[in-house]
Amino acid sequence: MASSSEGRPSYHPPRRDQPGRPPRDGNGRLRPTGTPSKWEGGRQCYGVYVYPNSFFRYEGEWKGGKKHGWGKLLFRDGGYYEGEFVDGEITGEGRRHWALTGNTYTGQFVLGEPQGHGIMLYKAGGYYEGELSGGAREGQGRLVDADGQVYCGSFHDNRRHGRGWMLFRNGDEYDGDWVQDRRQGRGVLSCADGSIYEGQWHSDVFSGLGSLAHCSGVVYRGMWVNGHPMAQATRMVILGPEVLDVAQGASLTLTVQLQQADGEVAKGEDGRVLKVSAGVRRVQLPAYSEVIFFKVDEGGRETPIQTPFGFQCLSFPLSSPQSGGLEPRAALGSADADSPPAEADPMRRAEQGTRVFC
Structure with a gap:
């Protein structure tokens, strides 16, 4: 191999490799890497290779006729990958940009897919930082969307799944169980107005046994069906005389009872306002x-x-x-x-x- 002391790529005569196949050790424009070889019994070279379909172009290190080391793979549509290669595969640390979506991922790769830990920046706004598998969010991570909503917790198959906490755009916070991107299981919703619901959920609504302490002072404890109390009070009854004579400065005591539509006492509810x-x-x-x-x-x-x-x-x-x-x-x-x-x-x-x- 010619010396590279003049700062120009050295030249190797063309090998008699089969047409359309990559070079063994950097056939094409070659130059030494400038660092000792990492592999015993082999050599590490730098080369540029354009694939026969002209969609891919690789610039980087080779070993044994395969992309190996650090390199950059460019796609005709404007996308690219830059990072580590092992035995011809995208594996290790790198950066991938998709021209179609405008998204960019920086982190770990296995066989061409984002896998391990990394950061995905979305063109529409927001980002994901955490664990991935097969290119999808999988494991623990933090997702911030374009509206500023934040989710921290468990993911499965690219969706919120498992235990997680979320801050919504209106200021509400939820901490609890998720199933396929919906609140389901048990959780606590703390609303921006001060209201708090703690209990069971199904398909993103109150469902099952739960307690709501509303900011107005109303409290309901009991069963919920599709987001509504199953046995809420429908009327308030004052027990005792309808007219009371009260002297100025004297105390006044009223006994009020919340009742359901059938006249039964609504035992799981209190805090209603009396006019x-x-x-x-x-x-x-x-x-x-x-x-x-x-x-x-x-x-x-x-x-x-x-x-x-x-x-x-x-x-x-x-x-x-x-x-x-x-x-x-x-x-x-x-x-x-x-x-x-x-x-x-x-x-x-x-x-x-x-x-x-x-």
Whole structure:
């Protein structure tokens, strides 16, 4: 072999190899690798070979007429592989780019397929980092899609399968079992609004025994079918008299029962919101009384929270008058003919149907 000290490829006369077959040790344009041979009894050379079908072009190291060592295999469509070859096969560490999809993989290969550990970058956005087998996601890995959703856990046949955790684009998080890319088995869903479901799943929905603690305060514990409670309450019943006389400042106790459509008590559910109608009755008070009647605090109205059972939760508290409101003595008087007309009496307005949610 000619010296390469001048920086130009050396020349070898053409071998009498069979047409269409690769050279034994780099036939074509050849030059020494510049490093000692790694193999005893053989030589490592650099060569360029264009395959008979003209779709493949190889540039790299050869041994015994096979691609062996480090090289680059180029495809006519613009794709390529660059990395290690063993006995003519793509095996070892390398980088593969697919022109058709625009995806690029960097990592371990076995017989031309991504296998072992590596990183796949997707043209559409996102990436996968983890274990692969036969070119598919298999084993433990991390998948980030184009929308920023993240899955960390087990894969089988390119799908989420086994135990895994996922962060969805809306901020919800799921930690539990997966079957063929669907939540199935047992898992915990922590929603961005604070609601939490813990229990069984089937085909990506609540199914089986589970518990939902909704951000509105509603809690349901029991069986679920296709994402819905199997025996949810349909009405609330106040046990006791319908009208209660309560003195200002005195405590009030209500006994409320959740019932199903058949009248049975809904034992697995609590936290529903009770709507209360509050009214103020005019009474004659002694002149020395300092009673302050409560009023509806309309400035504290909040945005309604939609519950999972089709109604809204709205906080509408009662409070004492603030500074600048009615003076204590303004409530004094009698119920005789000298009383102010109803439209000028704030207590009378309250009697006409102020509704309070708590």
